[in-house]
Amino acid sequence: MNRIAFGKYIPTDSPLHRLDPRAKLAALVLLVVSVFVPVSWYCYIPLALTAFLAVRLSYLKLRFVARTLRPILFLMLFLFVVNALTLKRGEVIYEIGSFQLYSYAISFTLRIGARLFLMIVFTTCLTATTKPLDLNLAIEYILRPLGLLRFPVHEVAMMISIALRFIPTLSMEAGRIMNAQKSRGVDFEDGKLLEKASAILSLAIPLFTIAFERAYELADAMEARGYVPGERRTRYRKLRYCSGDLVLVLFSLLMLAAMILSRVLL
Amino acid sequence: MAIRFTKISYIYDADMPYFHNALKSVNLEIAEGRITALIGETGSGKSTLVQHLNALLVPHLGRIEILDHRIEAGKRNKGLKQLRRDVGLVFQFPEYQLFEATVLDDAAFGPMRFGYSKSEAKKRAADALISLGITKELFDRNPMELSGGQKRRVAIAGILASDPKIIVLDEPAAGLDPAGTKLLEELFVSLNRERGKTIIVVSHDNDMVYSCCDDTVLMANGSVVYHGDTLALFNDRTLIDENHLLVPRLVELKNRLQEKGFKVPSSVRTIDDLAREIAMECGS
Ligand SMILES: Nc1ncnc2c1ncn2[C@@H]1O[C@H](COP(=O)(O)OP(=O)(O)OP(=O)(O)O)[C@@H](O)[C@H]1O
Ligand SMILES: [Mg+2]
Numbered sequence: 001m002n003r004i005a006f007g008k009y010i011p012t013d014s015p016l017h018r019l020d021p022r023a024k025l026a027a028l029v030l031l032v033v034s035v036f037v038p039v040s041w042y043c044y045i046p047l048a049l050t051a052f053l054a055v056r057l058s059y060l061k062l063r064f065v066a067r068t069l070r071p072i073l074f075l076m077l078f079l080f081v082v083n084a085l086t087l088k089r090g091e092v093i094y095e096i097g098s099f100q101l102y103s104y105a106i107s108f109t110l111r112i113g114a115r116l117f118l119m120i121v122f123t124t125c126l127t128a129t130t131k132p133l134d135l136n137l138a139i140e141y142i143l144r145p146l147g148l149l150r151f152p153v154h155e156v157a158m159m160i161s162i163a164l165r166f167i168p169t170l171s172m173e174a175g176r177i178m179n180a181q182k183s184r185g186v187d188f189e190d191g192k193l194l195e196k197a198s199a200i201l202s203l204a205i206p207l208f209t210i211a212f213e214r215a216y217e218l219a220d221a222m223e224a225r226g227y228v229p230g231e232r233r234t235r236y237r238k239l240r241y242c243s244g245d246l247v248l249v250l251f252s253l254l255m256l257a258a259m260i261l262s263r264v265l266l
Numbered sequence: 267m268a269i270r271f272t273k274i275s276y277i278y279d280a281d282m283p284y285f286h287n288a289l290k291s292v293n294l295e296i297a298e299g300r301i302t303a304l305i306g307e308t309g310s311g312k313s314t315l316v317q318h319l320n321a322l323l324v325p326h327l328g329r330i331e332i333l334d335h336r337i338e339a340g341k342r343n344k345g346l347k348q349l350r351r352d353v354g355l356v357f358q359f360p361e362y363q364l365f366e367a368t369v370l371d372d373a374a375f376g377p378m379r380f381g382y383s384k385s386e387a388k389k390r391a392a393d394a395l396i397s398l399g400i401t402k403e404l405f406d407r408n409p410m411e412l413s414g415g416q417k418r419r420v421a422i423a424g425i426l427a428s429d430p431k432i433i434v435l436d437e438p439a440a441g442l443d444p445a446g447t448k449l450l451e452e453l454f455v456s457l458n459r460e461r462g463k464t465i466i467v468v469s470h471d472n473d474m475v476y477s478c479c480d481d482t483v484l485m486a487n488g489s490v491v492y493h494g495d496t497l498a499l500f501n502d503r504t505l506i507d508e509n510h511l512l513v514p515r516l517v518e519l520k521n522r523l524q525e526k527g528f529k530v531p532s533s534v535r536t537i538d539d540l541a542r543e544i545a546m547e548c549g550s
Contacts, residue, residue, distance in 0.1 A: 010282065010283060010284075011284060059283065061281060061282075061283070063281050064281060064282070067281075173362070176362070177362055177363060179317065179320075179322045179357070180357045180360060180362070180363035181363060182322060182346075182350065183320050183322070183350055183354070183355040183357070183425070184350075184363065184376040184379060184424065184425070184428075185347060185350055185379030185380045185428070186379060187347065202363075202375075205365035206362050206363060206364065206365050209362075209410065210362060
């Protein structure tokens with residue numbers, strides 16, 4: 001359970017940690033869009049450099065980033081098989097019997113892989129350097145215009161922040177329950193199908209029980225502190241921009257502009 | 267030797283900037299057939315140590331031998347099911363592991379996983395439940411409908427029902443009423459004295475430790491700082507001061523009596539023994 005690296009906040013004091021969550025969120029959106037724009041290969045060089053810089057500036061260990069990327073390797077393998085069977089463009093690179101592997105299948109798979117790779121690295125740099133609650137504030141801020149359309153921005157933001165808040169708690173509880181059941185002879189890794197089903201039940205039922213208990217407790221605690229849905233609330237902590245935020249957003253904007261230009265011109 | 271730890275180190279979040287070295291080259295040998303208390307401040311690594319006894323955590327360095335099982339750092343260790351059957355581990359707040367539809371089924375779940383037939387498992391479960399004071403009327407109830415203390419007892423019965431050779435309890439009494447605590451104490455003492463089980467119990471209750479544990483392992487900051495006779499530890503003023511231990515009430519009382527001129531042998535463990543000694547002193 002502790003192995004899940006994607007989306008985890010890493011409490012260090014890196015330059016990216018100190019930036020405003022709204023600026024980081026905006027930059028993420030801009031950069032992710034940039035990743036999907038280019039057509040030619042060398043456009044990925046500045047993007048890759050940016051990703052590398054982002055990792056350095058968030059003080060993340062390369063091993064940690066590599067761990068978040070492991071799942072896409074499997075995805076790419078799967079994609080490659082599908083592409084190899086269906087995409088029949090470009091030159092034939094390899095031939096066995098009646099099967100022909102075309103160059104386009106390879107380059108297409110690599111391109112998608114590169115896009116996913118960059119997207120995940122950028123997202124990891126955001127989630128690893130931004131506390132879930134700050135991220136939530138940023139989301140609330142960006143959704144604020146929707147409030148004019150009677151969209152319950154604040155309530156939705158609150159729901160997201162509570163959900164985010166409980167992910168680590170529940171994953172810790174899940175780890176504890178799994179350990180307790182392993183001690184009772186449950187085998188989560190291998191075992192027959194029927195045993196597997198009972199293993200999953202032995203985890204899921206206690207976890208649901210705990211989740212509901214926690215939810216009731218939290219609801220009581222919120223009510224006891226005077227939380228009323230829909231009331232206007234003030235904030236203890238105000239978000240403030242600094243010059244670094246401006247640099248980050250401008251840089252991301254430039255990157256997007258450059259990618260769009262390259263697509264138009266090339 | 268039932269358990270031997272050789273230079274065990276364990277690090278939480280080893281590949282994170284905020285890693286935490288929870289066990290630091292721990293050497294420890296626990297003899298068969300004894301009741302050993304594991305004490306130490308909160309965060310000193312007791313639960314971490316205890317989870318190694320079921321290979322739920324595998325050390326980053328070092329080697330563990332438990333009965334005839336071996337767990338080594340950096341290896342894919344086999345025979346874990348057998349190990350978990352031989353070493354029954356009762357977690358802190360074990361009531362969260364309950365999930366079957368009835369009390370009896372839940373207590374029989376462990377033994378069934380460890381290969382007992384259904385009827386045999388139920389028989390063992392029923393015996394274990396009764397020894398913990400859960401009466402037959404409750405057997406068909408849903409565990410979720412029980413009180414917290416009852417749930418705890420059902421969960422513990424579920425471990426005892428598999429008849430492990432070594433029983434490890436991580437703060438089994440936390441949150442129980444005095445009667446429940448007393449029952450639990452008597453239970454593990456009788457499991458040890460009558461059925462020869464090796465017992466390891468993590469506890470913050472030094473009164474309990476003093477009255478019924480043969481040996482004590484004291485942990486601080488991921489290391490073992492004392493391992494030896496319980497009475498010797500709690501009657502040693504310097505050890506107590508150095509480690510900021512809470513003096514058991516009985517030792518406190520004994521010391522005061524001694525100040526007033528009573529001679530009390532240091533082997534006195536319980537209040538009843540003490541009363542007897544005093545009666546003898548007065549009688550003579
Ligand atoms: N899952 C975990 N991830 C990271 N650190 C952990 C984890 N579990 C425990 N720790 C850390 O390891 C140290 C030892 O924890 P452990 O649970 O073994 O303490 P303990 O002696 O059992 O304490 P207590 O008496 O409170 O139960 C603590 O400092 C704790 O913060
Ligand atoms: Mg503990």
